[in-house]
Structure formats: structure tokens, C-alpha cells
Amino acid sequence: MASLKPHTDWIHRSASDNKFERIEAFIAKHGYDMHRHDTYAIGTTLSGVQSFRYRGEERHSVPGGTMVLHPDEAHDGQAGTGEGFQYRMLYIEPALIQQILGGKPLPFVKHGISHDPRLYAATQALLPRMDHPMERLEEEDALFELAHALHAAAGASVHSGLFDYRAAERAREYIHSAMERPLTLAELADHSGRDRWSLSRDFRLLFGTSPYRYLTMRRLDLVRALLVQGQPLVSAALAAGFTDQSHMTRHFTKTYGMSPARWLRLQTPRALGAR
The missing domain is CATH 1.10.10 (Arc Repressor Mutant, subunit A)
Known part of the structure; x- marks a missing residue:
């Protein structure tokens, strides 16, 4: 990553065939408009101050803590100082957490930033350097630790009653x-x-998240995969089940805080498979 210009925005996505995505990125000023994912967004700031609005308050992440953004919670992202910020983030499906916790309500870390040492260690295990490949068993062990660290850091669940x-x-x-x-x-x-x-x-x-929102997000996952393979926006939208390109673009922008075209421009050559 050192070859990238330090004050040029970039995103490096780590290729994975599993149900989570790892990224490392640098943002010089404003990065993302308000948006929301149906995944957990869990990560750490490597340098600088990472500021974001979350649940009605401005949060500021610095190295040493763990960001935990709950699925479907709106947030944005921008630099808290003039130096920009670099960070790594893991986007993980709640279904993976469910498989480990056995159907318990999803852990909720209230303030979006945790200083729990077990959670920090579990997060670091899943966020090595982007050029560091992880073995499948290594990932599965780390996911187990992350799910239980989340559960512990969240404390007792506020949900009660029966569910199936x-x-x-x-x-x-x-x-x-x-x-x-x-x-x-x-x-x-x-x-x-x-x-x-x-x-x-x-x-x-x-x-x-809701069933329809879940369906929309899986369609957007397919759109992103097709875009990095070189497919045009319109064909990617139709192949993923959207009615047309504008329908897909509206959902994409609301979900990722930027247009599909800007998202694609920010991907590093390695993230695009060095086409």
C-alpha cells in the first residue's frame, strides 16, 4: 500500500470467497454521505481521526479502539483533522454471527466505539494487512472469537420473547x-x-434488517462483483435483478454513501484484480 499517494483517496478490498469483506482505505477529507449497510461494520483506525455521525451524535475514532456499527444504522464518514485518516474495516453478515451464537438476538454495542480489549484483539485477528492471506481455519477461529467478544461487549440483550x-x-x-x-x-x-x-x-x-432490505443488499453485492469484472452499470443492474440502472444507483448511493461510478474509481488496481 505504500506506493499509493498519501493524500489521494483510495479503497483496497481484500478478495474473499467468504461471507464477509475486508477493506483498507485512506480518506483525505469527506468520504461518505449518510448511508447504512445490512452488515456489521467492525474495524479500527490506523492513523488520523476518523469522524462519523452515528445515532444522532458525532463520533471520533482514533488508533487503539474498535468501531462497531450495527446493521442498518445510518452513518457517514470524514476526516476529523486536515491529515486525513486511514482505516481497516470488516463487513460481516449477521447470519455468520448467528451461526456461532445459535440464534441469540444480535449483539448491539451502543456507542459505535468500544475499548473492550477482547473485542479489539478479535478484530485485529480478522484485519491483518490486506496482502496477508488468511487460511480458512484461521478465519473461522477468529470469527468465533469475534462473535463471542461482540456478545460480551454488548452486555445483556434488551430483547425478550420468543422467536423462531x-x-x-x-x-x-x-x-x-x-x-x-x-x-x-x-x-x-x-x-x-x-x-x-x-x-x-x-x-x-x-x-x-428487513427481508426486502436484505434482498436489496444481496443484489448490490452482485452489482459490485460485476462492476469490478468490467461490466457496464446498466448490465450489472439488470443482471442483479434491479428494474434499471437508475433504480440500482439510488439503492447503491443510499447504501455506500457514494455513487457506483465514484466507488469504482476509488478501487485500487489490486482490488480490481489488476485488470
Whole structure:
């Protein structure tokens, strides 16, 4: 990464066939408009001050702490000083955390920044240098530690009552099988064996977002993969199940805080597969 100009914005994505994404980036000034993911965003600031609005307050991340942004919580991102900031971030599906915790409500770290030492250590294990490959077993061990560190750092859950993890998981799997066409909540309910509104509630509790939002995010995952392969915006949008390019662009900008064209420009040659 040292060959990159220090005051030019860039994003380096680490290739992975798993259900999480690692990035390292440098932002000189303003990086991201308000947006939200359906994944956890967990990471650390390497240098500078990383400022972001989160749950109604301005937060400031510096080296030594851990950022934990809950799924579907709106946030932005910009430099807190004139020197810019560099950071590494892990975007991890709540479903992975669920598989480890056995269907417990998602851990919620209230303030977006934690100084819990176990959580910091678990995060660092999953965020080595971008050119450091991780073995599958190494990743799985680190994911186990991260899930339990999140649970401990979040404290007791505020959620109570019964929920059906297996039904919600069946609905989530069905969404993956039918991304290219419109879906209804009634259809998901039929395949999950749960009534519509109980399923909708359970899905939010267990996976951090609504069924439709989850479907949209999986379509955007496919769009990004197609863009880095060189596909035009319009064909990527249609292949992923969006009605047209503008439909995809609206969702992309709301999700990542920047347009698809700007996102693609910021990718480093290594992230693009050195095409």
C-alpha cells in the first residue's frame, strides 16, 4: 500500500470467497454521505481521526479502539483533522454471527466505539494487512472469537420473547435462491412456515434488517462483483435483478454513501484484480 499517494483517496478490498469483506482505505477529507449497510461494520483506525455521525451524535475514532456499527444504522464518514485518516474495516453478515451464537438476538454495542480489549484483539485477528492471506481455519477461529467478544461487549440483550430462528433462516436462504425476481412476504412466509408479521419481526431481530432490505443488499453485492469484472452499470443492474440502472444507483448511493461510478474509481488496481 505504500506506493499509493498519501493524500489521494483510495479503497483496497481484500478478495474473499467468504461471507464477509475486508477493506483498507485512506480518506483525505469527506468520504461518505449518510448511508447504512445490512452488515456489521467492525474495524479500527490506523492513523488520523476518523469522524462519523452515528445515532444522532458525532463520533471520533482514533488508533487503539474498535468501531462497531450495527446493521442498518445510518452513518457517514470524514476526516476529523486536515491529515486525513486511514482505516481497516470488516463487513460481516449477521447470519455468520448467528451461526456461532445459535440464534441469540444480535449483539448491539451502543456507542459505535468500544475499548473492550477482547473485542479489539478479535478484530485485529480478522484485519491483518490486506496482502496477508488468511487460511480458512484461521478465519473461522477468529470469527468465533469475534462473535463471542461482540456478545460480551454488548452486555445483556434488551430483547425478550420468543422467536423462531430456523424459520427466519429458511426465509433468508430462500431469498438467495430467488434474487433475480420480485418476492413477497407471503411467499417467504410459505417457505419458512411462519406467519408474515412474526417472520418480519424475527428477521429484523436475528439478521439486523428487513427481508426486502436484505434482498436489496444481496443484489448490490452482485452489482459490485460485476462492476469490478468490467461490466457496464446498466448490465450489472439488470443482471442483479434491479428494474434499471437508475433504480440500482439510488439503492447503491443510499447504501455506500457514494455513487457506483465514484466507488469504482476509488478501487485500487489490486482490488480490481489488476485488470
